[in-house]
Amino acid sequence: MMTREEAWQIVCDHVQAVGLRRHMVAVEAAMRRYAGLLGEDVELWGLAGLLHDYDWEIHPTLETHPKAGIPLLAGRGVPEPVLHAILAHNSEGTGVERESKLDFALLACDEVTGLVIAAALVRPTKDVRDVEVKSIQKRWKEKAFAAGVDRPGVEVATADFSRVAFDGALDLWTHVGHVVAAMQGAAAALELDGRLAKPA
Ligand SMILES: [Fe+2]
Numbered sequence: 001m002m003t004r005e006e007a008w009q010i011v012c013d014h015v016q017a018v019g020l021r022r023h024m025v026a027v028e029a030a031m032r033r034y035a036g037l038l039g040e041d042v043e044l045w046g047l048a049g050l051l052h053d054y055d056w057e058i059h060p061t062l063e064t065h066p067k068a069g070i071p072l073l074a075g076r077g078v079p080e081p082v083l084h085a086i087l088a089h090n091s092e093g094t095g096v097e098r099e100s101k102l103d104f105a106l107l108a109c110d111e112v113t114g115l116v117i118a119a120a121l122v123r124p125t126k127d128v129r130d131v132e133v134k135s136i137q138k139r140w141k142e143k144a145f146a147a148g149v150d151r152p153g154v155e156v157a158t159a160d161f162s163r164v165a166f167d168g169a170l171d172l173w174t175h176v177g178h179v180v181a182a183m184q185g186a187a188a189a190l191e192l193d194g195r196l197a198k199p200a
């Protein structure tokens with residue numbers, strides 16, 4: 001199986017934007033946490049998060065991303081369940097439907113990380129460890145906050161993941177709490193550990 005290091009190399013070779021790299025590290029952290037909670041393969045789920053948007057800069061349309069990026073991953077030995085999950089995070093573009101818990105988890109974690117990153121970056125400390133779920137909750141309806149995050153889409157993806165993996169018991173704010181906790185555990189890898197704060 002591909003190692004985390006090999007996957008990160010693929011990301012570094014194809015993604016220049018710091019924000020996109022950070023997005024994938026964030027989704028990776030969330031996926032690893034859920035794999036642990038669900039007794040699934042932590043390394044496998046982490047790979048799906050870390051690699052899912054690796055081709056966005058070379059295939060920057062929803063018609064080509066992520067489909068056109070799959071052959072490279074397959075050629076490097078990325079396991080089939082990961083390829084399936086990556087394809088299924090854009091079912092509309094690829095025609096690949098979400099089936100496994102891994103597939104649903106990836107979509108459910110994808111955009112939520114954007115809320116958490118935004119919440120960290122609006123804080124003077126620029127530290128994800130200072131982010132609280134209730135501050136995200138307060139700004140959920142604020143359109144300018146994490147403007148790119150499609151709230152109804154997040155609600156549907158969370159409900160689907162909850163149904164498939166938690167018998168419907170995972171509510172939106174518990175989910176956000178898991179993603180926040182996961183990202184706090186990866187603060188340094190996300191560079192959201194205070195290093196971006198302006199010196200006083
Ligand atoms: Fe994507």
Ligand SMILES: [Fe+2]
Pocket residue numbers: 023027052053110111
């Ligand atoms: Fe993504």
